[in-house]
Amino acid sequence: xxxxxxxxxxxxxxxxxxxxxxxxxxxxxxxxxxxxxxxxxxxxxxxxxxxxxxxxxxxxxxxxxxxxxxxxxxxxxxxxxxxxxxxxxxxxxxxxxxxxxxxxxxxxxxxxxxxxxxxxxxxxxxxxxxxxxxxxxxxxxxxxxxxxxxxxxxxxxxxxxxxxxxxxxxxxxxxxxxxxxxxxxxxxxxxxxxxxxxxxxxxxxxxxxxxxxxxxxxxxxxxxxxxxxxxxxxxxxxxxxxxxxxxxxxxxxxxxxxxxxxxxxxxxxxxxxxxxxxxxxxxxxxxxxxxxxxxxx
Numbered sequence: 001x002x003x004x005x006x007x008x009x010x011x012x013x014x015x016x017x018x019x020x021x022x023x024x025x026x027x028x029x030x031x032x033x034x035x036x037x038x039x040x041x042x043x044x045x046x047x048x049x050x051x052x053x054x055x056x057x058x059x060x061x062x063x064x065x066x067x068x069x070x071x072x073x074x075x076x077x078x079x080x081x082x083x084x085x086x087x088x089x090x091x092x093x094x095x096x097x098x099x100x101x102x103x104x105x106x107x108x109x110x111x112x113x114x115x116x117x118x119x120x121x122x123x124x125x126x127x128x129x130x131x132x133x134x135x136x137x138x139x140x141x142x143x144x145x146x147x148x149x150x151x152x153x154x155x156x157x158x159x160x161x162x163x164x165x166x167x168x169x170x171x172x173x174x175x176x177x178x179x180x181x182x183x184x185x186x187x188x189x190x191x192x193x194x195x196x197x198x199x200x201x202x203x204x205x206x207x208x209x210x211x212x213x214x215x216x217x218x219x220x221x222x223x224x225x226x227x228x229x230x231x232x233x234x235x236x237x238x239x240x241x242x243x244x245x246x247x248x249x250x251x252x253x254x255x256x257x258x259x260x261x262x263x264x265x266x267x268x269x270x271x272x273x274x275x276x277x278x279x280x281x282x283x284x285x286x287x288x289x290x291x292x293x294x295x296x297x
Contacts, residue, residue, distance in 0.1 A: 141264065144199075160258055181208065193217065
């Protein structure tokens with residue numbers, strides 16, 4: 001019979017796609033990880049990984065085992081919480097993956113408030129200009145701008161948010177006012193690097209017919225700083241505008257975009273009271289913070 005320790009090593013190898021990555025996650029020698037994986041394969045009578053110089057990839061048998069291993073992991077976590085009992089506050093470590101607009105302008109203050117109310121809680125924010133891979137446990141939960149349609153995931157809409165074109169008053173005074181969409185073609189546009197847009201919901205400028213991005217970055221924070229420096233005109237989250245009083249909306253009656261954030265979790269994590277409580281607190285905090293910042297933008 002396969003025990004939990006074997007499954008724990010299997011999961012770390014599947015998520016890290018190498019013995020060295022699994023060893024780091026488990027604080028175990030990679031050679032020991034390799035021997036344990038080989039023993040598990042022998043016990044089950046099937047290869048769980050296809051080994052190559054590129055790493056360890058799950059075989060069909062490994063992929064079938066993965067779902068059961070993740071269910072066992074959730075059950076072990078739930079059992080630990082049940083034995084520990086419910087406490088007044090949240091504790092342990094929670095890692096949140098998010099696009100960097102949310103990670104820079106919303107999560108710091110929301111998570112700071114949660115941490116203040118829960119001193120035993122350790123929070124980590126992973127800001128990535130791409131979709132966070134929950135299957136590899138890059139994070140415990142993720143915030144996304146599009147709801148995923150594949151995988152064993154639980155998805156909850158958090159809130160909608162607004163975006164507008166913006167520039168500094170100094171930039172507009174120097175380069176001329178913008179009265180129509182056509183006027184934008186004579187201005188320096190700040191935005192995403194077109195071939196590095198990781199979600200269709202972020203392809204703002206294509207809908208405006210602005211195909212040339214003179215100043216491009218895969219980071220919202222970099223784009224925001226360019227705009228603050230008066231480098232050009234670009235799309236800005238309304239919830240970021242209070243952080244830059246020198247920015248003003250451009251063509252607000254013509255160009256007003258609405259997008260949404262979604263909380264994405266492992267399906268099995270819904271069995272964990274601690275994670276459910278944290279998710280509820282996080283969602284509530286994000287909704288209030290977006291409303292507060294947009295109201296003062």
